[in-house]
Amino acid sequence: MRKLTLFFVMSLVMTSPVMALNVLTSIKPLEMIVHELTLESQSPSSLLVSSASPHDYALRPSDVKRIDSADLIIWFGPDLESFLVKVVEGRDNVLQVDQISGLALREFGDSQSHNHDGHDHGSHDSHFWLGPEQARAFAKAVTRHLVRLDPDNRGAYNKRLVEFEHELEQTVVAIDAQLSPIKQRGYYVFHDAYGYFEEFFGLNNLGHFTVTPDRKPGAKTLIHIRTTIRSENIQCVFSEPQFTPAVIESVTRGTHAKIGSLDPLGTNIKVEDGSYFHFLKDVSASFVRCLGQD
Secondary structure: OHHHHHHHHHHHHHOOOOOOOOEEEOOHHHHHHHHOOOOOOOOOEEOOOOOOOOOOOOOOHHHHHHHHHOOEEEEOOOOOOHHHHHHHOOOOOEEEHHHOOOOOOOEOOHHHOOEEOOEEOOOEOOOHHHOHHHHHHHHHHHHHHHHHHOHHHHHHHHHHHHHHHHHHHHHHHHHHHHHHHHOOOEEEEEEOOOHHHHHHHOOEEEEEEEOOOOOOOOHHHHHHHHHHHHHOOOOEEEEOOOOOOHHHHHHHOOOOOEEEEOOOOOOOOOOOOOHHHHHHHHHHHHHHHHHOOO
């Protein structure tokens, strides 16, 4: 009995109070990952509502207040959230994803032409959260920042990171098995947002309508896509819930291609324990629903 009492008292002494950290991410997918890494009494949030696109967002005064009150601000960088460049400049409580050492970012090639009509969209694909290896590197960087802010709970944050990595491995195994029957089937996507996911799992993306959704594809691009759909027996063309242009229906009309939907932002997924892994599985299920049809 004395040993049990002593153990209980020592546990109380060794457990440090958890800091009520205010972690603010730019967008929901980042929030989902950070949620898996913070401690029970901490609730990260995202600046943009899930239905908003970071490609064309404009800051409001209330957004600036939230940024000013944050203990840690996490964003990708100018390639994705250009609206944040000036407001985070000079702050020392910022984690910028495209500056994380060891996080391999996918570069847009010449064929993807990241400069359209004189409008530069940056050289790196910002949708890193769809890549398991990139998400792992991001999680490690976030954990380092959380430990820096709350060093007394280093062990608890490291435990959360180990749990995240384990669940990520299990999720990858499940998704790989789910996608296995449809990996060779060709498809088009609305915008070039899924490269990390596609390359990791070996999917057969034959093209996209646009690199970024705020730039509509031109007539020549649409003619090329329509010709490709017919000549290469494209199984599916994916739209997105944030952007569902009529051009997708027009280029698939009269072809055998089906229209599916992919959501790179997890719009309808509630942020809670396990939501990031649910999000990855939901993306996988969207591919299977459309490409799995005969």
